[in-house]
Amino acid sequence: MQEGKKKGKSKLKGSFVTGAIALVFLIIGYEVALFVHRAAVTRIEANRDHPDTVYIIQNMPSGEVSSEASAFFLAEEETSPEGPSAKPIATEEASSSGSASAFRRNAPHSAGVRKVREQTRRVESFRFNPNTVSVEDLQRLGFSEKQAQAIDHYRQKGGRFRRKADFAKSYVVADSVFARLEPFIDLPRLDINKADSSALLALPGIGPWYAGKIVSYREELGGFSYPEQLLDIYRFDREKYDGLSDLITCSEPDPFPIWTLPEEDLARHPYISKEEAHGIVLYRTHQPRETWTVEGLKKAGVLSEEHAGKLSKCRIAE
Numbered sequence: 019m020q021e022g023k024k025k026g027k028s029k030l031k032g033s034f035v036t037g038a039i040a041l042v043f044l045i046i047g048y049e050v051a052l053f054v055h056r057a058a059v060t061r062i063e064a065n066r067d068h069p070d071t072v073y074i075i076q077n078m079p080s081g082e083v084s085s086e087a088s089a090f091f092l093a094e095e096e097t098s099p100e101g102p103s104a105k106p107i108a109t110e111e112a113s114s115s116g117s118a119s120a121f122r123r124n125a126p127h128s129a130g131v132r133k134v135r136e137q138t139r140r141v142e143s144f145r146f147n148p149n150t151v152s153v154e155d156l157q158r159l160g161f162s163e164k165q166a167q168a169i170d171h172y173r174q175k176g177g178r179f180r181r182k183a184d185f186a187k188s189y190v191v192a193d194s195v196f197a198r199l200e201p202f203i204d205l206p207r208l209d210i211n212k213a214d215s216s217a218l219l220a221l222p223g224i225g226p227w228y229a230g231k232i233v234s235y236r237e238e239l240g241g242f243s244y245p246e247q248l249l250d251i252y253r254f255d256r257e258k259y260d261g262l263s264d265l266i267t268c269s270e271p272d273p274f275p276i277w278t279l280p281e282e283d284l285a286r287h288p289y290i291s292k293e294e295a296h297g298i299v300l301y302r303t304h305q306p307r308e309t310w311t312v313e314g315l316k317k318a319g320v321l322s323e324e325h326a327g328k329l330s331k332c333r334i335a336e
Contacts, residue, residue, distance in 0.1 A: 141160040146159065147203075147204050149179055153169075180220070181265070182200055185203060186200075208221065216229075218232055223258045228251070238288050239274075239287070239288060243332040245266055270333065275335045276298065276312075277336075284298055284299070294322070298320055298321075301315060301318060
């Protein structure tokens with residue numbers, strides 16, 4: 019009987035010792051885990067002031083960056099002592115809410131950092147010509163460096179934005195970006211009285227032949243008085259004119275000196291035949307000065323109705 023009691027006490031004592039040992043290991047393990055946690059938090063706190071760390075707020079709607087993310091964004095471009103293989107580290111915000119992460123600038127996750135850097139940079143809106151604006155100014159307008167370079171590459175290859183809609187069709191111009199920039203796009207119209215043949219080639223439907231004809235006809239007229247005079251050019255039809263009419267303008271030419279030019283010079287004008295040139299000289303000789311008008315020439319039968327109609331739209335010297 020007593021021997022049985024001794025065996026029971028021995029077993030109880032062994033279980034107690036085992037439990038005590040397990041408890042000691044449990045306490046040690048807890049203390050170690052607590053130490054590791056505190057060390058990690060301390061490292062994070064130390065890195066928050068490091069200019070090489072960017073804190074990114076994740077799980078946010080696309081295209082939005084919170085004020086907290088902007089506050090965490092550190093733009094200094096110093097090199098991390100850990101080098102490009104530095105690992106991402108978790109912030110306290112991440113551990114509590116799971117919504118934030120901190121990444122080294124030169125870590126493999128730097129693509130995410132660049133995205134935040136682009137989202138938080140200041141975007142400006144100002145008048146610009148997409149055919150001449152610099153790559154730097156395109157970035158000021160909100161385009162990334164790669165997008166700006168793509169636009170410039172298109173221009174260097176001979177591409178040209180004739181209308182605002184052409185700029186909107188570029189694959190790097192998002193609809194939202196175009197909606198913001200459309201009021202600031204400045205595409206000056208081409209002045210057909212000043213443009214040379216190479217500039218005229220930029221107009222749709224205008225090749226070397228038509229460009230040369232426009233320049234030579236302008237010289238014969240002494241300058242275009244209105245854009246529709248292009249329709250007088252051989253084979254320059256209404257369809258071709260409508261395709262470029264919104265892209266051109268016509269500055270005021272010098273007045274045509276019909277009352278002082280000699281007969282041979284008058285005959286070179288497209289709206290004056292040789293017979294009409296001779297008649298104008300006779301009219302000037304025998305009619306009083308106050309009657310020297312295109313309408314007067316028409317009434318006197320010097321000019322045909324067609325030529326008188328065209329000349330009446332031109333700028334005539336007094």
